[in-house]
Amino acid sequence: MAVPYENPIAAANVSLVFNRPLRSDPATEALRLALLGVAAVHESFQMGRGGASPGASVNMMHLAQAYRGESTKWLTAACSTADGVQSDAALSASITIALIDIFTGGHRWQKNMNVAKGLVQSRGGPGAMLAQRVASRPGTVIGTSRAKLLLEILAVYDTFGSLATGREPTILGTGSVDWWHDDTLVKSHVEIVFGISRTLVPLLAQVVASVARALSGKAHILELPDDVASGADPTSECTLLYNDLDNWAPPPSEGIPARVQTGNMIYVNTAKIILLRDVGQVPPTDPIVQRCAETILALCLRCAENKLSVDLNWPVIIAASHAFGACRRQVLDLFEAFRAQCCYEIDTSEQIVLEVWKRLDQNHPGADWRSVMKDLNLDVLIL
Known part of the structure; x- marks a missing residue:
């Protein structure tokens, strides 16, 4: 919960x-x-x-x-x-x-x-x-x-x-x-x-579907937004979804829990990284990717400190897969904090991230979480 x-x-x-x-x-x-x-x-x-x-x-x-x-x-x-x-x-x-x-x-x-x-x-x-x-x-x-x-x-x-x-x-x-x-x-x-607003879920599903089409080669025109890549087609699917994420806001209501407000920001930034990396093929060191990853990890740490860390594994996996240097210590501390509320899915999440880091440090061509999951046969359902 x-x-x-x-x-x-x-x-x-x-x-x-x-x-x-x-x-x-x-x-x-x-x-x-x-x-x-x-x-x-x-x-x-x-x-x-x-x-x-x-x-x-x-x-x-x-x-x-x-x-x-x-x-x-x-x-x-x-x-x-x-x-x-x-x-x-x-x-x-x-x-x-x-x-x-x-x-x-x-x-x-x-x-x-x-x-x-x-x-x-x-x-x-x-x-x-x-x-x-x-x-x-x-x-x-x-x-x-x-x-x-x-x-x-x-x-x-x-x-x-x-x-x-x-x-x-x-x-x-x-x-x-x-x-x-x-x-x-x-x-x-x-x-x-x-821990996220209901109206955000369909947008996340659209992002997942768009990425799936891009990965399978079924997408037609997929470009990055104008502020990420010059000359981007403003009518493309990726551009529209990225802009939707930028402009998304929960419906006006009173009393939105802090965990939900934080969860919304975490998942919006996670979806942006997915579009940038899986569709745009930008490198893990891209400044926008790095800013999104830093935001995700900082907000997840806030949730963990308040013992509200349920259902945040994917944001941490995706953000941590772009972590370098001292930031990695923060990720390991985050996983340990998550263990107070979660179960063995934390071990799977940490396994994926550690393998990504190993590959990044070795300049391995498959230094991303999708390649790691495929290579290790980790067809897993985690949240």
Whole structure:
């Protein structure tokens, strides 16, 4: 949870888990076991910190993986029935399994994420799910409110999974996203869960999609903005997205949490680096890239000092991949601070950054995080 003053994920899932007798419903059982798996991963990581209980940590990790395996079996059973496919518990179980995968380091996540996306499509897609207008009591996360929360989490996971793989997002990257912008029915939980404004997420998905097209050679005209490269085509996709990032502002409202304001600045600068490096092919020493990276690391450090460091791994990976000299010590301190709130995804993040630094120092041609992930077969989902 990025802003720890309420926990909508717990509120949404607890009512589902205790709504049915034990093992009476496959979807509910899958969710119960997945939640136990998340708890076990947390416990394993905390036991292993500092090497105090390595044996107990390993045993707890084995338990977490066992819960994941059992949850997947029950979820498969749920997906074989009409009621199971339509169940919020089934969708929540698949999303919770994804959380286990994130916390265990981000591996072997794609098959389960495809199940989650398939469940959404089987229910007619996000718009149809929210159009059902299932009753939601004020102050609760049930009915339409729960469906919206699950869709929001899935969309964010899909966006960052696509960032890592270099593919276009499928939840927010294609088709209509009117459902995302409709806040008239029930409130969004994006700010609380992920620490950024809801309206920024589609723009981030557009950046990820644009980069994916550039990496695959499907893009047509991709130029840098005028203040980065002279003669840039002002109508190009990259220019428009870069300008959108420059001009983006959260909708006017009172009481935006400091973590959300900071998170917005962190992710805007992260998206700029992605465009500059992946599309513009500018070097890591480029002054604009360096300014963005310094801003990201400084703001992430502020979040870590306030124990609000959830879901900031990608900004740190991308910014730290452009760090030189004494700045690298700050990055290592940042990773250590993150370990107070996160799990094994920190180890994966640090592994990527350390390999990038090694390659930069050796003038290796693949001294960037994408090349490192490809070479080390790190197809991971982390946030």
